[in-house]
Amino acid sequence: MSGRWFSSVRARATLGATAVVAVALVAAGIAVLLSLRGNLTSQAEGEADGVAREVAGRIAAGTPYPALDLPDGDENPVQVVDRDGRVLAVSEGLTAISGTGVPDVTPEASPGAGRDDDDDADDPGTGEIGDVTWHGQGSATVDGESDDYRFTQVEVTDRRDETVLVFAGASLGARRDAVGTAATAMLVGLPLLLAVVAAVTWLVTRRALRPVESIRREMAEITASQDLSRRVPEPATHDEVARLARTTNETLTALESSVERQRRFVADASHELRSPIASLRTQLEVGAAHPELLDVPGAVEDTVRLQHLAADLLLLARLDAGERLAGAPVDLAALATEEAAGRPGVTVEAAEPVEVTGSRGQLGRVLANLLDNARRHARAEVTVTVRRSGDRAVLDVADDGQGVPEADRERIFERFVRLDDARGRDEGGAGLGLAIARDVAVRHGGRLTVREAPTGGALFELRLPLAESPLAEKPLDDGA
Template sequence: MSRLFGSVRARATLGATLVVAVALVAAGAAVLLSLRSNLVDQAGTKAERAARNIAAQLAAGQTYEALDLDDEDTPVQVVDADGTLVAASPDLERITGTGTAEVTPRAPAESRGTGDDDDDDTALEPGEIASDTDFTDGSATVDGTTEDYRFAAVEVDTGDRGLLTVHAGGSLDAEQSAVSTATTGMLTGFPLLLGVVGAVTWLVTRRALRPVEGIRREMAEITASEDLSRRVPEPGTHDEIARLARTTNETLCALQASVERQRRFVADASHELRSPIASLRTQLEVASAHPEFLDLDGAVADTVRLQHLAADLLLLARLDAGERPTGTLLDLAALAAEEGAGRAAVTVVTDGPAQVTGSRSQVGRVLANLLNNAERHARTAITLTVRRDGDRVVAEVADDGDGVPEADRERIFERFVRLDEARSRDDGGAGLGLAIARDVAERHGGTLTVREAPDGGALFELRLPTV
């Protein structure tokens, strides 16, 4: 049961059914109240009409015995000022709700004239019928049949007979029958309607959520097979589910690219580490067997190269892990002068302090990597320029080498990429310097790009936000 109501479809169906049920109950109650009110008003109108008809006969001087009281649907009582029943419907057997339960008329104690003191109790003139009508609910038994009635009470001043009150009833049987029929219809129709609403909601949500089930099933298969090249089906609609499918596929693409990049990185790193380790092992094995052939300088060079490669891999691992740079304030012009010092072919040009925030060691690594790359490709000269450009500090490293072909100007920033594959690893790098430089630049909120230098070589431009 908990699994059933744990589904979106079941909850949507239950929610829709409950909302419709509440709406139907509220609407049904309003309809029944309105129907009952209208029918009660109709019964009251009928009772008032009958009461005023009898009152008109009394005002005209009609005797009690000559009153038209034969309507079995309208029980009538005529009561004098003393509360004595002076006239009633002939078949009236029992009555409640009119103020007197008497059903058998009695002769009044004495005739009352218009000059009696009791006439002061009413504002009516002789022969006048009161404009106000009082309504009460009660019941009556007429000719053996008991029903509920809406009673109307109308006063009339008859002059010689004094003030009389006419009570006439309008049957509520039609109201009770109509309300009962409507209630029965609602009790029968509401469950059927709720069933239809529930079934339709269940089918509609099932159809609407079918693509979600397809996405879930495909994701489960992708997880089981670990095949990130697969994609979830995208419905041909423009709703939230279609956007979910597209976002899921975009996530899978990014995940696949990340995994492939990680695998390629591990493979390339293993390949790059294998060469210096193998060379160092060979030299040590030779030295162990023939100490006189020990190439100490080569062993040191391989060890240093291995150390640099390990440091580069460690820095890339930290960058990939999301390490954020520190907020240290540093002068890029002074840092450029430090990195350019001791490099014979490098000329440093600055136009004053250029402050940025970040990690001094990482920004220094960027400049060092750019200068190292320029030294490998320059013919005679390298220029390192630091200047301010609006809200940016720009560091440019230009050389007079062969430059970078336009088609390769983005590829060189990929890891382990060397354009000259024939270059030996001793002369060139591992292909990590420029990749590290761009990653560090982006982590510092900047950019690193390459274009053609004025002398025809390569010009690397580092842009960092100024303070």
């Protein structure tokens, strides 16, 4: 069941969207925490800078070190040392410090340092405050409680021109708590937000895929019932699902048409085969009972007609199955001359060789079918013309008969269609010749059409890509 759940598009979409949002939120959370931590550290440095400069200002003004009135150590521990590392002053309650480089927190006596003696005449003036020369992190213990601090170092010259270092710190505890609170809020909120994203994605995907499920159910029912007249529901939208439904219905329509065409083909083929087989059987049965009454020529004729019909049906079956064509060059002019030989009343007009690529046997069948059809309807002559027209080879077969009515010029290419219903089967054939000719033309990337000939009869025009044309390797549809 779990494997089936993970195989659904909705589940994969939900997991994918949740994973992407989770990665994005984690990355954004880390960036926010780092930025918050950096800002709070900068604020701590700013606070430590202010305390250090304030103490440095008092030293530069001549305030004695014991009387500096340093800030409380629990908020801003201060340590004042000279160049030799001797501690001159520390905040009250500071019992330990690290990170400043001077771990001692016990002030030592500094003779004259910051001293305000009574000899005003020898007063050298005000000292000088230097720049912030260092930032660092360390810890301090004030009144028995330890904490982390951000330290600043400022150089200052007192009134006796002695340079001392002022270290001032700003507590990081409150800022660390702020970062921790933000991180906790993110850890709590992240799963909730991911749950909302997963739920919304699940619902939205379910709604989006509901038409797909309807299409699937309908297709399953069509498959089970084999009723190709049914159609899948088409959503009233313009998205991919609606296009899928429309394409599915178009496929069903084409499939229904193909199946119906196949059924008619089988029915017509059975009907056409029944007549010569029944006639042949009758003649054989009569011949078996009365040998002197056996019509051998008639039996042979029925057998030949049956053989031709079987050959036509086999060729149509191969064409419908998409039989791969042989890619050999074929000279249409020579082929037309060859097929016209032995057919009285047929003339061929070809000024030069015209080569196409394809199956010589199938193209020969096309010419034979067109010539046989033209001779059946011609009064006196049939003219075959082979020429070039751009990148196409054109073969025209024209007769001087009655022609084909405009309303029937497409119907004559359907299988088992004979316009002259009163015509005898022996004269008119089974109605497969023109259907085979058009199918072969389309398979060769060309087309076969019919129009009125200059003599008033029918003119069948076969257009095929020339052998040297790029279109020779690209079949065209019937309406090309």
